Amino acid sequence: MTVRAQGEHRVAAGEVDGSTTTAGPRGRPELFQVRFHGRGGQGVVTAAELLSVAAFLQGRFAQAFPSFGSERAGAPVVAFCRISGTEIRTHAPVDAPDAVVVQDATLLHQVDLFNGLGPEGYLLVNTTHSLDDMGLGGLADRLHRERIVTVPATDLALEYLGRPVPNVVLLGGLAALCGVVSLDSVVAAVHERFAGAVADGNAAAATEAYRLVTAEAKTANKEAVAHA
């Protein structure tokens, strides 16, 4: 997949226009690292790539790569995305992600999905269940409660796309959760990569996920304030 910048960058490097990143003081080109978990065939690598394209379209430097292995459907797959306002030199794996996206909840008790995720980290899980139902209630102690979000991404994908592929949907959720990229950029990246109904469906599902997460974050925030 190749994405070409149309003439100049849409946004000058260093500015984060249209996004609401809470990763650091607004306007600072901080390094933000995301780790995606899923299974082979679920588009985990594509998710990381598209995120990097979205960041690129916003004029930022971005790098995406999988944790490599032979082609094998169904096996656990990990992919990474680094986003920065300045040139990214390292190609080492991401040890300490700022955000973790879990595309397939069946991995939850099989693989150490939260390795390296610090107390300021974000967690986005594709599931229709609640965190407590999944045995993840304890995470709220480690992370900020409002930074842990679930999205029924597979259901949304089925509804908007007709196929149970949740990867792009989750990018919409991620944009809402941590603002590292804007929803507009995600949608633009989708339209660069896909065409026709697939692009439209993905964009719509991502937008819906964005709306859901924004709403959920507001609710969680209210609860956090209420319990403070």
Add this chain to the structure above:
Amino acid sequence: MSKAETDGAITTTQPVKFYQVGSFAVGNRLVDPSLRTVQADAARTNAITSGHRACQGCGEALGARYVLDAAMRATGGKLVAVNATGCLEVFTTPYPETSWQLPWLHSLFGNAASVATGVAAALEVQGRNDVRVIAQAGDGGTVDIGFGCLSGMFERNDDVLFVCYDNEAYMNTGVQRSGATPPAARTATTEAVGREPGNPFDQGKNLPRLAMAHGIRYVATATVADLHDLEAKVERAMDFRGARYLHLLVPCPLGWSSAPADTIRIARLAKESGLFPVFEAVDGEVTAASGIRRLVPVEEYLRLQGRFRHLFDSSGAVARTDIVARLQKLADANVERFGLLQPEVT
């Protein structure tokens, strides 16, 4: 004298006189030039010119000279040759000299077919479809180490004529057994000792039939005993585009321990015994086989070669009748399969 009547007039045709030359060959001084071998033409290209270092009586030198000049005639001199490591390459290019009077590339041992594929691709891409490519190798470089690359070239149907000069062993390195070595033949790695002296039975590859199994356009076998036939097959091969294969039996006095003067005779006996069937195949099916005029028992062929010496006693009689019988069976099977005693099919 024959007579023909045409409008009442009587015409006669001059009979052609044949000159016996001590074998079944026929002198061609009075044959129409267009029917003569290329070598009879003073203007032949001499693609392999004199001065090379081949052994006296080398079947390969004889065969290659005929193959290359016939191919040069067929292509109007627009030919590129790729040569595997082996006797031919070694004796034609003793640094700093070369016998080759056409563009020639020594590849490696096992990749003549692949390198030739590259040459053909480059010519095509440069719009030079008039220039043709010939790849050549010994039996080792074709049947053993060259087989993978050859099969790939066949499978892709690359526009290359591959010629195998089969002297049935690795000669240049000191006569070691190859996948083309016949059963019972002595080589340095299949010595004539033990209960089964020489190369074992039930081994070996038949490259012409493997080539046919790939379904390539044209496959043919030939020997240096019938040089007209050889030239005709080379020229016919050049009429086709795509992968083509020619398997040429070339006796080696050194490796076969035979008299240098017997090279052509031995090649003829190989054919006439049925041990080496001479045929053509188009698109994977046999279309013509060269019939045997006088079927000879295999021992006539074997007796002339020191590599089969262990099958005979000191008086020259067959001592290992069991082995000779098995070889005879192989010959008989070829006669049967190719219908070599039937009238010639063309």
Add this chain to the structure above:
Amino acid sequence: MLSQLEGSRAVAGAVVCCRPQVVCAYPITPQTHIVEAIGASVKSRQLKHCRFINVESEFAAMSVAIGASATGARAYTATASQGLLFMIEAVYNAAGLGLPVVMTLANRAIGAPINIWNDHSDAMAVRDSGWVMLFAEDNQTATDLHVQAFRLAEELSLPVMVCMDGYVLTHATERVDVPTQEQVDAFLPPYKPRQVLDPADPVSIGAMVGPEAFTEVRYLAHAKQLQALERIGEVAGEFAEGFGRHSGGLVSTYHVEDAEVVIVALGSVLGTIKDATDELRANGARVGVVGITSFRPFPLDALREAIGDARKVVVVERAFSAGFGGVLSTDVGLAISDAKARLSTVVAGLGGRAVTEAGLIGVFEDALGDRLEALRFLDLDKDVVDRELARMAGTRRSGPSAENVLRDLGTVASGAL
């Protein structure tokens, strides 16, 4: 044009712009995406006047390239690891014949044990073959080096290999300024062969050369590499003029001017090394980095100059010579043989083992504190090794070591996180 794309595709795009006439390759992880992308360009006629040949082995791939190049066509192939070894006879052949084939080597470990991840053992296996070997630090460099490679190869009549870390670079999506056709056409003229198979002017190529002349013929190969040493920097300069950015050259330096410890490395690990360097410098340590771009010809003088008066040189390398030590460090050692610096070899990242900034900082601090021994295997699990050695000493039929180690580590599937 600035793009966000996978390294393989960026390289493929550059190669396509170089107008190769024969592309022949055999699939091997992790080079596949490069060749597939070029193949698609040929099939869709985006790249015209090119034969794309699906060969049956890597040996065939290099052989086809040799035949094509000898016939005057611009030829390209790509491989890695086991594939490189399978074609090694032809690799030497191409260099010996002086044919300007360009090849991408997507660096991958050589087995046994079989391993599909990145290290430099494959490149090290052919370092004496006579090929020019250029190492890319990132995907921009990888892309640019291919364009320079064709120009260099054809000028010198020498094959050129561009090494890029398999998976780490080939499969990483990042920002690359992909050259345009116009830029490449202005930089790379059509191929004019020094020797060519042509019925109009027949020559014999590849004759046997005996003892009386072999030394001289081989010395010419050496002379060409020395010419390359001159031209590589010049070609990089000409590239900078045409494309507006610096890429390539013999070596790259980072903060070496006042460095007391200089780190030397090849390939993508340089990025992580530079991050570690920044971290250390922020704390007052005087650390510098030399990245070697031209591994062959080896830039002895340029390296010597870059290292200057540093008292310690640490070579971080992704290969090693069993029972002996480093491979790259041997070359580096030669460059600094008359200098006061002491050399340490750090073998890291074998078979795709991650080389982290933290791990490097630890090693460099040891170097600064004179605690770094002559040869260190970074992140080596000595206990695991010792347990297997004990097993081997204890019983004759101890079984395959690789399986024993995997079982010991409790690894059920390679790559499991």
